[in-house]
Amino acid sequence: MTTQRTAIVTGAARGIGAEVARRLAADGHAVAVLDLDEAACQKVVDEIVVAGGRALAVGADVSDEVAVEAAVSRVAAELGAPTILVNNAGIIRDNLLFKMTVSDWDAVMGVHLRGAFLMSREVQNYQTKEGWGRIVNLSSTSALGNRGQANYSAAKAGMQGLTKTLALELGRFGVTANAIAPGFIATDMTAATAERIGMSFDDFKAAMAKEIPVQRVGEPADIAHAVSFYASEGAGFVSGQVLYVAGGPKD
Numbered sequence: 465m466t467t468q469r470t471a472i473v474t475g476a477a478r479g480i481g482a483e484v485a486r487r488l489a490a491d492g493h494a495v496a497v498l499d500l501d502e503a504a505c506q507k508v509v510d511e512i513v514v515a516g517g518r519a520l521a522v523g524a525d526v527s528d529e530v531a532v533e534a535a536v537s538r539v540a541a542e543l544g545a546p547t548i549l550v551n552n553a554g555i556i557r558d559n560l561l562f563k564m565t566v567s568d569w570d571a572v573m574g575v576h577l578r579g580a581f582l583m584s585r586e587v588q589n590y591q592t593k594e595g596w597g598r599i600v601n602l603s604s605t606s607a608l609g610n611r612g613q614a615n616y617s618a619a620k621a622g623m624q625g626l627t628k629t630l631a632l633e634l635g636r637f638g639v640t641a642n643a644i645a646p647g648f649i650a651t652d653m654t655a656a657t658a659e660r661i662g663m664s665f666d667d668f669k670a671a672m673a674k675e676i677p678v679q680r681v682g683e684p685a686d687i688a689h690a691v692s693f694y695a696s697e698g699a700g701f702v703s704g705q706v707l708y709v710a711g712g713p714k715d
């Protein structure tokens with residue numbers, strides 16, 4: 465039997481985050497579906513409720529300190545003390561270094577790194593009080609370096625360092641912190657990359673699949689499955705790890 469916890473999934477209105485929210489709800493948890501636009505979260509909330517779960521739509525910019533504090537308190541008041549946090553919100557602002565603007569750099573750092581820091585700092589108040597918690601951070605295979613992604617690859621490598629430090633600091637309170645580094649997952653984010661390089665999304669996915677050992681691209685459910693494991697009661701001795709979910713090995 466799963467103990468019902470309260471989870472917050474950021475960037476959960478669509479893509480990987482939406483699937484993670486549905487999966488954690490199916491696992492028996494109450495889920496705060498957090499994204500920039502609260503109205504955009506309602507569809508995922510409705511799906512969870514129709515399936516018999518509990519969920520709440522929460523609008524917040526994870527890079528805004530005041531908004532994060534308000535959002536997390538609201539979740540605690542309306543759903544219960546949040547003890548599972550999935551830092552999934554993300555954006556890309558790809559360009560080669562010589563064309564990358566400071567605002568492209570700052571925007572990516574703001575959502576991924578500052579966002580994960582602010583959300584984790586807020587949620588750990590509840591986790592340490594409960595003596596139990598799970599933090600799951602979305603990194604990427606781009607953390608290993610990726611042409612055109614100086615900002616994103618630095619942020620995603622940063623997510624791995626943040627994860628390991630959270631694991632070290634919070635372990636004594638029963639809180640684990642782990643990262644998932646997805647390879648190519650079919651979402652609006654990768655559709656935008658296809659558009660940027662002038663390919664149809666289907667052609668892009670077919671070309672990517674040829675390079676992946678399991679010969680297919682990833683789906684949001686592949687990532688949700690890994691999050692479900694890290695968030696589970698039984699994963700309490702797994703902390704500070706980075707799991708590459710990429711259809712093949714990565715260094």
Ligand code: NAP
Nearest residue numbers: 475479480500525526552553554604646648649651652653
């Ligand atoms: P997505 O479809 O673009 O969804 C990202 C979500 O994050 C969107 O709903 C977006 O809201 C939200 N968001 C953006 N900025 C935010 C902010 N400041 N505060 C709150 N929410 C914000 O992306 P995805 O493909 O599902 O990716 C999810 C995560 O996995 C990201 O961290 C991404 O870097 C990582 N990842 C993805 C892949 C992949 O192949 N797709 C691979 C490796 C890692 P709006 O719609 O309003 O912008």
